[in-house]
Amino acid sequence: xxxNAGTTETRSNVxxxxxxxxxxxxxxxxxxxxxxxxxxxxxxxxxxxxxLLELPATQVVELLxxxxxxxxIVASAPNVEDFKGSFHFPSNTGLIQKDARFSVFSGEGNxxxxxxxxxxxxxxxxxxxxxxxxxxxxxxxxxxxxxxxDPTVENRNIKRKDREKKVKGSTKKSKTATNERLEDAEKLPxxxxxxxxxxxxxxxxxAERARREKINARMKLLQELVPGCNKISGTALVLDEIINxxxxxxxxxxxxxxxxxxxxxxxxxxxxxxFTPESGSTMDGGNFPSLVTPLMWPDVQVNGxxxxxxxxxxxxxxxxxxxxxxxxxxxxxxxxxxxxxxDSSANSAATLHANQLKMEL
Amino acid sequence: MHxxxxxxxxxxxxxxxxxxxxxxxxxxKMSIFERKKAIKLSADTAMASARKGxxxxxxxxxxxxxxxxxxxTRRASSACKKxxxxxxxxxxTAKCGAARKGQITRSIAQCLVRKRTQILKSLIPGGEFMNxxxxxxxxxxxxxxxxxxVDVMRSLASASARASEPHN
Numbered sequence: 001x002x003x004n005a006g007t008t009e010t011r012s013n014v015x016x017x018x019x020x021x022x023x024x025x026x027x028x029x030x031x032x033x034x035x036x037x038x039x040x041x042x043x044x045x046x047x048x049x050x051x052l053l054e055l056p057a058t059q060v061v062e063l064l065x066x067x068x069x070x071x072x073i074v075a076s077a078p079n080v081e082d083f084k085g086s087f088h089f090p091s092n093t094g095l096i097q098k099d100a101r102f103s104v105f106s107g108e109g110n111x112x113x114x115x116x117x118x119x120x121x122x123x124x125x126x127x128x129x130x131x132x133x134x135x136x137x138x139x140x141x142x143x144x145x146x147x148x149x150d151p152t153v154e155n156r157n158i159k160r161k162d163r164e165k166k167v168k169g170s171t172k173k174s175k176t177a178t179n180e181r182l183e184d185a186e187k188l189p190x191x192x193x194x195x196x197x198x199x200x201x202x203x204x205x206x207a208e209r210a211r212r213e214k215i216n217a218r219m220k221l222l223q224e225l226v227p228g229c230n231k232i233s234g235t236a237l238v239l240d241e242i243i244n245x246x247x248x249x250x251x252x253x254x255x256x257x258x259x260x261x262x263x264x265x266x267x268x269x270x271x272x273x274x275f276t277p278e279s280g281s282t283m284d285g286g287n288f289p290s291l292v293t294p295l296m297w298p299d300v301q302v303n304g305x306x307x308x309x310x311x312x313x314x315x316x317x318x319x320x321x322x323x324x325x326x327x328x329x330x331x332x333x334x335x336x337x338x339x340x341x342x343d344s345s346a347n348s349a350a351t352l353h354a355n356q357l358k359m360e361l
Numbered sequence: 362m363h364x365x366x367x368x369x370x371x372x373x374x375x376x377x378x379x380x381x382x383x384x385x386x387x388x389x390k391m392s393i394f395e396r397k398k399a400i401k402l403s404a405d406t407a408m409a410s411a412r413k414g415x416x417x418x419x420x421x422x423x424x425x426x427x428x429x430x431x432x433x434t435r436r437a438s439s440a441c442k443k444x445x446x447x448x449x450x451x452x453x454t455a456k457c458g459a460a461r462k463g464q465i466t467r468s469i470a471q472c473l474v475r476k477r478t479q480i481l482k483s484l485i486p487g488g489e490f491m492n493x494x495x496x497x498x499x500x501x502x503x504x505x506x507x508x509x510x511v512d513v514m515r516s517l518a519s520a521s522a523r524a525s526e527p528h529n
Contacts, residue, residue, distance in 0.1 A: 211494065218497040225504060236470065239477035242500060246484050249507040256514035257404060261397035263521050 369411060369509050376407035377513070408510045416502045417495065421487020444472045 223229040223238055226245045232238050380403035409419035448469050481496065482488035485503055488496060 215493055215497060218494065218501070222497060222501055222504075225501060234470075236473040236477055239474065239481065242504075243477060243480050243484065246481070246500070246504060246507070249504065249511060250484070252511045253401065253404065253507065253514065256511065256518055257401035258397045259518050260400050260514065260521070261393050263518065263525065264396075 366505075366509060369506070370513055372411035373404075373407050373509055374513055376410055377404050380407055404510055404514060408506050412502070412506065416499060417491060418486045418488070418499045418503050419506075425486070441473065444469055 219235065219238060222242055223232075226242055229238055229241045232241060381400070405422060409422040412419040448465055478493065478496065481500065482491070485491075485496065485499055488499065491499060
């Protein structure tokens with residue numbers, strides 16, 4: 001089944017810590033059995049509880065021999081109801097109590113192919129959700145299907161705090177939302193989303209929701225990247241900040257290129273003269289000479305880009321809209337002067353522009 | 362981040378210097394604005410090619426290096442006023458139930474977001490052709506590349522300024 005393939009995938013990706021390796025492996029077995037349970041009721045629509053119990057009954061005996069799972073199962077009463085509730089409940093909390101690292105397994109074993117950011121947090125959330133799920137489950141006269149599918153859903157949809165109800169009808173469309181991370185290049189062919197209660201279950205809205213969540217995940221990454229965006233809530237304001245940031249960066253590039261053009265009479269900056277005085281003085285501008293010295297001598301491998309640059313330069317010399325550029329650049333000259341004036345390092349260039357500054361102001 | 366900062370910086374510097382040296386041979390005397398244009402062009406192209414064609418914006422930038430200068434006016438405030446006026450008109454004409462108000466605020470929010478994505482698309486090179494998901498990814502990449510570019514140019518500027526000090 002798909003879910004089994006997913007768990008085996010994650011198992012191969014997960015690195016087992018050295019201490020308690022055996023217990024970790026058994027915990028993985030445990031999660032694998034959970035998935036087998038999930039897939040089993042999917043095939044038969046009867047979904048009776050006795051059918052559910054048949055499988056774990058045989059495996060519980062095996063697991064009872066291992067010391068790790070003894071405290072998992074012993075904690076539960078041999079009653080059917082309690083077993084129903086605690087079968088899934090201790091599976092995660094026992095792992096959590098054991099070690100924080102094992103909680104990664106419980107989180108990852110149920111997540112398809114995701115690496116969660118903070119394993120403890122996600123596992124605690126999942127356990128909290130599980131507690132909610134488990135405590136309310138016995139109150140409901142529900143079939144075993146939602147019970148079995150809920151823990152995995154809770155583990156998968158860690159970001160949602162609201163309760164997920166089962167899909168209307170026995171449509172085991174079981175799609176769960178994936179925790180997206182941009183750096184994860186691997187993608188399942190199917191995106192799994194679970195429909196919430198009262199929402200349409202047709203494929204269009206589900207796909208729309210999956211897309212929406214992808215976008216939200218990437219927006220979160222953007223929020224982390226742009227400074228000052230963390231406190232802002234609301235897409236429009238965050239987009240405002242991002243737009244401002246991009247514009248300011250682009251303007252900085254313009255100013256800096258203007259500044260470089262003014263400081264250096266020649267276009268290739270006479271780099272040799274840069275390094276001899278630099279060796280004595282402290283560099284607060286950063287590591288530019290350290291960047292450049294290994295690269296001064298042309299490499300052979302960059303010949304591929306030479307064609308590109310040649311093309312660019314020919315193109316540039318052909319059209320020289322100097323008049324257009326001058327109009328636009330007047331603003332930059334004034335702003336560039338102000339930039340130079342409070343930059344204490346550019347004293348020599350500032351003397352040249354000080355007159356211009358007095359004229360402008 | 363797809364690429365750590367240091368390697369990106371080195372790539373950028375290498376290509377930028379190459380481009381500038383290439384330019385030296387073509388034209389001996391240039392005015393200040395030409396120089397500035399050449400510097401910026403070589404920097405942008407070097408930045409874009411340092412990404413090695415992985416991203417959409419880099420390809421768009423290489424194919425069309427002369428972009429209009431970003432204007433400082435922001436039209437979002439006027440757009441906000443228009444949206445508020447429109448929403449008031451809708452509210453007056455429609456019979457407001459609780460559901461309607463939710464709808465109206467949602468549509469207002471959608472309008473705002475749409476305006477901003479339009480602006481963002483105009484900022485990112487080649488952004489008009491991307492869908493939303495792609496746009497956000499490209500923005501991430503573009504921001505990191507711009508930061509690297511600004512860092513390198515700033516350090517070069519300060520280094521050359523300090524170098525020219527003892528001469529005077």
